[in-house]
Amino acid sequence: MFAYRKQPWKALYLTFQLTSLLVRIPLWSLFLLIPRFRPCSEWSFAHAVMVFAIKQVTEIFSNTGEFLPVPDHRTIKPATRAKGVWVDAAAHAIVGDLVHWACIAGVQPERIPGYWHRRVGVNLEHDSPAQKGEKVIYRIHGGGFVQLSAHPSDFAANIDRCLIEHVEAAPRSFSIEYRLASAAPFSQRFPFPAALLDALAGYVYLVKTIGFDPSNIVVVGDSAGGNIAFSLVRYLVEYRSDSGGNVPAPPGSLILLSPWVDLSTSHEIPGSSTLVNTTDFVGPENQTRNFYSKVAYAGPLGLEFITTSRYTSPACLYSSYPSNFYGFPRTLLVCGKLERFRDAIRTLKEKMSSDMGEGDGDGQVTLLEVEKSVHNFLIFNWHPQRDRTIAYIRKWLQ
16 A cells, blocks of 8 residues: 655656657547446446446555645635635534544644535625525545545545536535545544534534534445544434533434445455446455555544444444444435445445434434445436436435
């Protein structure tokens, strides 16, 4: 992992990768022109090429770390048609287990950036006070806890833009620039619960500063961001009544897009999607890149905690820790049928529905499995199933 992170090896490796594309792209193209050679024979030629390219970029990151400048929690980077704001730490809202975990991990709440999007043509300032009955999308980005950004230049911000354009009641979205975890061979920084502290700060900002009623907040998390979003909602559910009013009420809705909800290897069993769905650009749980993400996120709390906790691995099959889902908001789980996380997401749905019930009503859970789709496909504007899935989400929210 990160074998070419240092110069000059990083530059040489990246140069090799870029120049070799001149050979690989034509070879890929010839190979994928024949439908039966595509990862999914029903994919279009362009779809198959894009998935191959994404796999290659993922492999490059595994060898070098970030190879382009990425916005992070230290500064606000200007953006077109979006607005960055500073979000104060929510120290007063940190209680119970979260205090204990933060102490062990050695992390403190900090001021961090967040980014607003608004629908084109809406007569509202990005960060103006909430309007009566207005809903807001609160999105927590993915990236395996260790990469990507909430900044509008990140391709995952396509989710924000698409939702606010199609969900009539939610003309604005807000994304928090949580602190990314890291571990050896880099310095160990910002393990769990740092990202949860930051997600909590963003939620408190929406409620206390902007004035949104919690029932009008739609928490959306994709991939590892779905894990953080789940942790946030569980915290709000568990501590709302024990905090003297410092912890806000849970949101009205929770949407988890291809969430990484089992950090253990409990779903790596013969015939499981984790092992069988090699079409996906995400690797199996024991792959070096995924293992690095777990180690970085676990930090001093350790892998046993992070892989079995009701906060970070709610779909773990062999967790002995009790958990329930009473008090959770209505929840929509979305996954691709060809993604590795599919079976873990199914397990989470079964666990949640045993307490919440299955359906579209208040306090119920729904699972949408999308045909011919891989992990977190909604971040890709070109994906053929994207519009249909967004239409489903729009209907579910209404």
